[in-house]
Amino acid sequence: xxxxxxxxxxxxxxxxxxxxxxxxxxxxxxxxxxxxxxxxxxxxxxxxxxxxxxxxxxxxxxxxxxxxxxxxxxxxxxxxxxxxxxxxxxxxxxxxxxxxxxxxxxxxxxxxxxxxxxxxxxxxxxxxxxxxxxxxxxxxxxxxxxxxxxxxxxxxxxxxxxxxxxxxxxxxxxxxxxxxxxxxxxxxxxxxxxxxxxxxxxxxxxxxxxxxxxxxxxxxxxxxxxxxxxxxxxxxxxxxxxxxxxxxxxxxxxxxxxxxxxxxxxxxxxxxxxxxxxxxxxx
Amino acid sequence: xxxxxxxxxxxxxxxxxxxxxxxxxxxxxxxxxxxxxxxxxxxxxxxxxxxxxxxxxxxxxxxxxxxxxxxxxxxxxxxxxxxxxxxxxxxxxxxxxxxxxxxxxxxxxxxxxxxxxxxxxxxxxxxxxxxxxxxxxxxxxxxxxxxxxxxxxxxxxxxxxxxxxxxxxxxxxxxxxxxxxxxxxxxxxxxxxxxxxxxxxxxxxxxxxxxxxxxxxxxxxxxxxxxxxxxxxxxxxxxxxxxxxxxxxxxxxxxxxxxxxxxxxxxxxxxxxxxxxxxxxxx
Numbered sequence: 423x424x425x426x427x428x429x430x431x432x433x434x435x436x437x438x439x440x441x442x443x444x445x446x447x448x449x450x451x452x453x454x455x456x457x458x459x460x461x462x463x464x465x466x467x468x469x470x471x472x473x474x475x476x477x478x479x480x481x482x483x484x485x486x487x488x489x490x491x492x493x494x495x496x497x498x499x500x501x502x503x504x505x506x507x508x509x510x511x512x513x514x515x516x517x518x519x520x521x522x523x524x525x526x527x528x529x530x531x532x533x534x535x536x537x538x539x540x541x542x543x544x545x546x547x548x549x550x551x552x553x554x555x556x557x558x559x560x561x562x563x564x565x566x567x568x569x570x571x572x573x574x575x576x577x578x579x580x581x582x583x584x585x586x587x588x589x590x591x592x593x594x595x596x597x598x599x600x601x602x603x604x605x606x607x608x609x610x611x612x613x614x615x616x617x618x619x620x621x622x623x624x625x626x627x628x629x630x631x632x633x634x635x636x637x638x639x640x641x642x643x644x645x646x647x648x649x650x651x652x653x654x655x656x657x658x659x660x661x662x663x664x665x666x667x668x669x670x671x672x673x674x675x676x677x678x679x680x681x682x683x684x685x686x687x688x689x690x691x692x693x694x695x696x697x698x699x700x701x702x703x704x705x
Numbered sequence: 706x707x708x709x710x711x712x713x714x715x716x717x718x719x720x721x722x723x724x725x726x727x728x729x730x731x732x733x734x735x736x737x738x739x740x741x742x743x744x745x746x747x748x749x750x751x752x753x754x755x756x757x758x759x760x761x762x763x764x765x766x767x768x769x770x771x772x773x774x775x776x777x778x779x780x781x782x783x784x785x786x787x788x789x790x791x792x793x794x795x796x797x798x799x800x801x802x803x804x805x806x807x808x809x810x811x812x813x814x815x816x817x818x819x820x821x822x823x824x825x826x827x828x829x830x831x832x833x834x835x836x837x838x839x840x841x842x843x844x845x846x847x848x849x850x851x852x853x854x855x856x857x858x859x860x861x862x863x864x865x866x867x868x869x870x871x872x873x874x875x876x877x878x879x880x881x882x883x884x885x886x887x888x889x890x891x892x893x894x895x896x897x898x899x900x901x902x903x904x905x906x907x908x909x910x911x912x913x914x915x916x917x918x919x920x921x922x923x924x925x926x927x928x929x930x931x932x933x934x935x936x937x938x939x940x941x942x943x944x945x946x947x948x949x950x951x952x953x954x955x956x957x958x959x960x961x962x963x964x965x966x967x968x969x970x971x972x973x974x975x976x977x978x979x980x981x982x983x984x985x986x987x988x
Contacts, residue, residue, distance in 0.1 A: 548919075609908055610918065625949070627985070637897040646979075647976045649980070650973070657972075660967070664964060671957055673903040673904075673906055677899050684940055690936050695905075699910055699928070700929045703910075
């Protein structure tokens with residue numbers, strides 16, 4: 423379990439890694455960090471987000487941690503483990519924050535040496551700004567945390583990972599298979615980012631800020647998007663995401679047809695369903 | 706101009722009409738109301754939103770106001786004016802809050818008797834709740850107000866209507882032709898409501914609230930929708946709205962193709978454009 427003497431290493435000190443560090447150190451854990459930029463380490467030390475940190479991966483440093491959280495881009499995560507898993511402590515529990523699961527979890531579990539266990543997790547929290555300087559554990563308040571165990575995981579690791587989510591301050595911790603995660607997140611998160619980008623780019627909006635209401639602002643908040651990360655996530659979840667796009671586009675087509683043919687009944691029936699379903703999502 | 710001795714009548718005391726009443730009475734104007742429900746009048750009197758109100762349209766009551774704001778569904782607005790314009794005071798300035806303009810402004814200007822002037826306006830503000838009991842002039846703070854004059858309008862009426870917007874507390878008052886209004890609002894507001902309804906209804910989401918992040922919540926806030934009002938607005942702006950839907954759907958198709966073919970460059974180019982354009986819309 424996640425007893426207070428566990429030492430926790432964050433690999434990748436960006437917005438999410440930094441927010442994990444802040445929440446965990448505040449909860450009393452010893453927190454270390456490995457990241458590429460010395461200035462991120464310096465900032466995190468100054469702000470008290472971590473106890474110690476380094477830009478270099480050595481067995482001396484990396485071998486001292488019981489739990490290792492990877493907050494890296496998916497391809498960097500896989501490369502890191504290939505190169506450095508020998509540095510990690512025997513018995514360490516590894517987890518991640520990656521927004522896709524099938525494309526990383528199985529490969530990692532296959533490649534890990536005996537004595538290391540990896541369990542996937544996805545904190546459903548973020549901001550439209552990046553880097554450790556924007557880190558704040560407040561983004562976890564009221565948010566959801568999903569653990570994605572497989573047959574390769576032990577009950578102890580699952581329990582520890584779920585406790586990690588609660589310790590970080592998430593409002594709800596739940597469990598999904600990697601496959602179901604990728605379907606649901608493809609719909610709830612990836613599709614919504616596709617929609618926001620399409621809406622923001624399909625028409626010249628340069629002069630329109632003087633005419634807009636809140637609805638356009640709401641639908642495009644996430645149109646400020648990290649193109650490196652999201653293009654990678656989209657392509658790693660390609661088949662599921664295409665299915666979710668098709669579901670949505672097909673319903674848009676029905677709405678279009680109802681408008682074109684003046685079918686008030688059909689429009690109102692969809693709007694009633696929409697209103698009823700949305701009620702479940704109020705925070 | 707909108708001097709303090711002007712008496713202002715609100716016809717239709719719902720969320721928007723009630724919020725107008727509150728803002729105007731607080732600014733020192735005499736405010737009256739005509740609406741269908743006596744309980745709405747009672748509530749507005751109790752809360753001090755209006756000075757007087759009635760459910761009956763008589764020349765004695767309706768003929769005492771210099772400015773009349775119609776906060777009605779579009780078809781109700783047209784019917785009301787046909788039936789009761791004879792009750793209004795000679796020289797009165799009429800305006801509205803309707804979300805479509807071509808379909809109402811020209812018909813009204815054609816049907817009005819000499820001595821009455823109608824100028825269209827659209828407050829870009831609202832909430833997902835309805836009725837005068839949810840009225841609050843706070844919804845106008847930071848929001849946009851659009852005046853849609855035609856050749857039939859006098860400079861004095863345009864100036865008064867713009868001053869009304871500022872008096873209500875809107876952050877930005879601007880002017881568009883009815884045609885340009887319907888194009889822009891078709892895109893910014895109606896298309897976004899279509900998207901929210903499509904997203905909320907295209908997949909069974911009953912169990913998904915435990916897994917969602919903020920992006921799905923943001924994109925579906927407006928999926929709680931008044932089906933009477935919005936189906937009417939959609940159909941009154943049918944041709945423009947269909948064009949905006951097609952623009953959006955076509956761009957969704959390009960994003961789909963880029964994902965299907967693994968075209969990282971195309972995806973990232975759209976995401977960069979999206980990020981750049983969204984920056985203009987921060988409040």
